[in-house]
Amino acid sequence: MKRKVFFLSDSTGMxxxxxGRSLLVQFPQIQFESVTKPFVDTPEKAHRIAAEINKEAQESIARPIVVDTILNQDVSIVIENSNCFYIDVFSTFLSPLEAELGVKSAHNVGHPAIFKEDSRTVDQNYMQRIDAVHFALANDDGMHxxxxxxxxxxxxxxxxxxxxPTSVYLGMQYGVKAANYPLIPDDLDTGKLPNALVEHQRKLFGLTIRPARLSEIRNERKPNSQYANLRTCVDEIRQAETLYRQYRVPYIDTTQLSVEEIAARMLQRAGIERRVASL
Structure with missing residues (x-):
């Protein structure tokens, strides 16, 4: 069964x-097709999206699922009245919090920080993320x-x-400067750590994957090539993991992990503190 999911927000939608994805991943037996609609901040925009939701409900076996973080009730009620299974994230949690804290929420749209920070701190965090993303892109695939x-x-x-993707995500979410280096067959055949990495051994973290999955991914890029051949993938993974163990490089199997999970587990195992709070 396939279900259509709408992620709606009056801000970026993140x-x-x-x-929403954290909830849906708990149901691996169901295939989800998602679409994100950011900046739904007027009733007019909401009516257009509601029409799209209703059309999807008519054409599908099951009604769409909507995960909504829209704070404006005039906007969110339009979505709620469409033909969908509706999850209003903020109303689910804000009302109990208001009761517990004894104050009304500010209903601020798009504020990533829930703790008191001055604008200078927010700007510094933002710039740190941007610098880390630029670093990841500039140092991708063994460059610089x-x-x-x-x-x-x-x-x-x-x-x-x-x-x-993991390098970029580490920069974007956590402000961590991540470079990456590809282990090519020439490197693997030597059975030694490439010279460029020797003096940085304490910073290294290895990624591995099941050979069958690697072959599938490579076939999408270069179908029926030696590069994507299962035997090639088996040999490369075996050599890479041998190298990790030989030089005591921590590593993680990415086969069934999202980039979010890879990054979080990597930081934990490497003992690296997040440079800024995640969004």
Missing amino acids: TAENL LHRYAEADIILIGVSRTGKT
Whole structure:
């Protein structure tokens, strides 16, 4: 069975999407097709999306699921009255919190921080994330080896194990400067850590993946190639994991993990503190 899911917000949609995905991943037996609609901040926009939801409900076997973080009740009620299973994230939690705290919520739209911070701190956090993302992109796939001394962590692994998205996510969410280095067959055949990585060994973190899944991913990029051949994938993964164990590089299997899970587990195992609070 496939279910359509709408993540709706009057801000960027990140809260609705992150929370919604955390809930839906608990139902692996169901296939979900999602769409995120940010900045739904007027009744007019809400009516257009409600029409889209109703159309989906008519054309599908099951009604859509809506995860909503819209604070304006004039807007959210339009969505609630459409033909959907409706989850209003804020009303679910704000009312009990108001009762517990004895005060009304401010109903601020799009505020990432729930603790008191001045604008200078928020700006510093934002700039730290941006700098870390730029660092990840500039040091992707073994580029600019001379900048590895600046890295908080250096991800290593064979091609298509998730190094780039994890590096960017670490920067975007946590302000962690992550470089990544691809272990190519020439590196693996030596059975030794590449020279560029030797002096940064304490910063290394390895990624691995099941060979069958790696072959599937590579076939999407280069169908029926030696690069995607299962035997090639088996050999490369075996050599990479041997290298990790030989040099005591911590590593993680990414096969069944989201980038969020990879990043969180990696930071925990590497003992790296998050540079800024996550969004």
